Amino acid sequence: MYRQGDVLIVPVAEEAVPAHVAHAPRERRDARGRLVLALGEVTGHAHAVVGPGELIREPGPFGPMLLHLPRGGRVVHEEHAVITLPEGWFRVIRQREYVPGSVRIVAD
Amino acid sequence: MSGNGTDMSGAGMSGAGGDSGADGNGAADTAGTEPADGVATNDGSVKPTSARGDSADTTSAHGDSVDTTSTDDGSVDGLGTWRTWARAIVPADRAAAEAGVRAAYRAAGLPEPERIVWAGSPRAAVSLIRELTDRGACVRDVVRDAPWAAERARLHAELGAGGWSEHWAATGGRLWESTQALVDRIRTGVLEDLAGGTTGKEATAVRLLLLEAVLGQHDAPWLAAFAPAGGPFEALTEVCRSAGWWWPYARVAVMSERPVALHQDEAGRLDNGEGPALAYPDGFALHAWRGMPVPADFLTELATLTPVRIHKEENAELRRVMLEYYGYDRYLKDSDAKPLHRDETGTLWRIDLVGDEPLVMVEVLNSTPEPDGTHRTYWLRVPPRTRTAKEGVAWTFGVDAEVYAPSQQT
Numbered sequence: 001m002y003r004q005g006d007v008l009i010v011p012v013a014e015e016a017v018p019a020h021v022a023h024a025p026r027e028r029r030d031a032r033g034r035l036v037l038a039l040g041e042v043t044g045h046a047h048a049v050v051g052p053g054e055l056i057r058e059p060g061p062f063g064p065m066l067l068h069l070p071r072g073g074r075v076v077h078e079e080h081a082v083i084t085l086p087e088g089w090f091r092v093i094r095q096r097e098y099v100p101g102s103v104r105i106v107a108d
Numbered sequence: 109m110s111g112n113g114t115d116m117s118g119a120g121m122s123g124a125g126g127d128s129g130a131d132g133n134g135a136a137d138t139a140g141t142e143p144a145d146g147v148a149t150n151d152g153s154v155k156p157t158s159a160r161g162d163s164a165d166t167t168s169a170h171g172d173s174v175d176t177t178s179t180d181d182g183s184v185d186g187l188g189t190w191r192t193w194a195r196a197i198v199p200a201d202r203a204a205a206e207a208g209v210r211a212a213y214r215a216a217g218l219p220e221p222e223r224i225v226w227a228g229s230p231r232a233a234v235s236l237i238r239e240l241t242d243r244g245a246c247v248r249d250v251v252r253d254a255p256w257a258a259e260r261a262r263l264h265a266e267l268g269a270g271g272w273s274e275h276w277a278a279t280g281g282r283l284w285e286s287t288q289a290l291v292d293r294i295r296t297g298v299l300e301d302l303a304g305g306t307t308g309k310e311a312t313a314v315r316l317l318l319l320e321a322v323l324g325q326h327d328a329p330w331l332a333a334f335a336p337a338g339g340p341f342e343a344l345t346e347v348c349r350s351a352g353w354w355w356p357y358a359r360v361a362v363m364s365e366r367p368v369a370l371h372q373d374e375a376g377r378l379d380n381g382e383g384p385a386l387a388y389p390d391g392f393a394l395h396a397w398r399g400m401p402v403p404a405d406f407l408t409e410l411a412t413l414t415p416v417r418i419h420k421e422e423n424a425e426l427r428r429v430m431l432e433y434y435g436y437d438r439y440l441k442d443s444d445a446k447p448l449h450r451d452e453t454g455t456l457w458r459i460d461l462v463g464d465e466p467l468v469m470v471e472v473l474n475s476t477p478e479p480d481g482t483h484r485t486y487w488l489r490v491p492p493r494t495r496t497a498k499e500g501v502a503w504t505f506g507v508d509a510e511v512y513a514p515s516q517q518t
Contacts, residue, residue: 001515002514002515002516003518004517008507008514028186040374081518095488096505097488098491099428099489100464100465
């Protein structure tokens with residue numbers, strides 16, 4: 001597994017990916033053609049994947065997002081070093097913080 | 109590996125993944141439909157230019173193909189125009205807004221209002237409406253509600269339940285949560301200012317007037333889902349682009365200015381430690397710290413906090429605000445807190461608080477060095493039962509401590 005700031009990227013075995021994911025809608029790329037894993041709305045900084053692949057929102061045990069990189073890819077961010085990912089499927093998890101009575105996501 | 113969310117406490121959690129529409133019916137948050145595009149104009153506002161694309165352009169790239177579909181308004185989700193309007197803090201474009209209002213009456217088959225009057229804020233608008241004896245009946249239903257209900261039914265029939273849900277999730281749903289939270293806060297603020305609270309006869313009278321408002325800029329989520337340019341909602345879109353809330357009555361339309369200040373955090377919550385988080389030109393303002401409403405004078409006190417003062421605060425919510433503002437790291441140092449546990453992921457700290465659950469935090473080093481070669485330290489609050497630093501860090505990602513083992517961190 002890989003961590004870039006507040007995003008954790010966990011490999012998922014191909015046989016564990018639910019069959020319906022093949023037909024699920026894909027996330028749109030941003031204006032720069034990247035797959036955005038997490039976006040800081042105020043800073044505009046994004047954890048994003050450059051290269052061929054697909055990002056699927058998938059509620060449940062494999063979600064909230066599944067990333068498929070048929071040839072591997074690079075995860076970039078304005079404030080973090082690049083992470084190179086091998087080919088395969090990944091679960092993308094956004095970091096959260098405990099707040100009594102609720103939980104909120106972390107944005108770096 | 110445990111599912112993300114197994115440790116969530118309470119109903120107020122915000123799951124990872126950002127905005128999910130309250131009206132999204134639990135559907136996957138998906139992309140593929142395109143709202144009205146826009147171009148920036150030189151007055152800082154944004155003007156719609158083209159029709160929404162066919163809603164059937166859902167991308168279906170598989171395998172090696174690269175989906176190059178992207179939005180051209182500079183935002184990741186194509187909603188930048190609507191987001192800009194919803195958050196606009198520039199003076200109303202009164203001429204454009206009034207033209208939009210008149211057009212909305214005509215589109216509804218009504219005669220134009222005899223008068224259009226302006227107020228500095230929704231609070232001032234409500235006060236003004238209460239003094240207007242000749243305004244006529246509220247016509248919001250025919251101007252907005254009925255056409256919207258018809259359009260929603262049409263889209264629902266055309267796209268099917270799942271298709272509508274996906275369309276909403278890709279458009280209005282992404283703006284809904286933060287916009288609606290703002291609307292609710294403004295309503296509460298007006299109620300508290302004019303009626304001294306949210307209950308009682310006076311509050312009911314104010315609340316009824318607030319419910320007659322068309323939300324102007326804050327109608328952006330629904331309009332993003334509905335409005336192709338040139339369509340039946342062009343007039344309402346024009347007012348959304350140009351002004352704040354407005355009240356349509358048969359003889360008079362009452363308009364509100366937009367805010368002059370709006371501060372929200374990354375999660376879209378009202379947030380400002382140094383002044384109003386939301387302010388209108390006539391002085392109506394809301395104060396909040398990371399979404400929590402606070403009294404205006406509370407913010408003044410934040411600048412002079414001491415650990416003793418924080419410890420003495422009896423209101424647990426205000427104490428949390430004080431702790432966040434003071435800085436957990438500073439408080440840990442100043443209050444001689446002792447580390448509970450250290451390992452390769454970081455340090456676990458605990459502070460016992462009177463009348464509240466203990467504050468347990470992991471201290472983590474940012475893996476990518478700053479330009480000066482140092483590593484930024486940050487603190488994340490974790491559930492009070494956490495026993496090791498690794499367990500705490502793993503919790504922040506919703507995974508079990510035994511499986512949390514990044515091979516690379518930046």
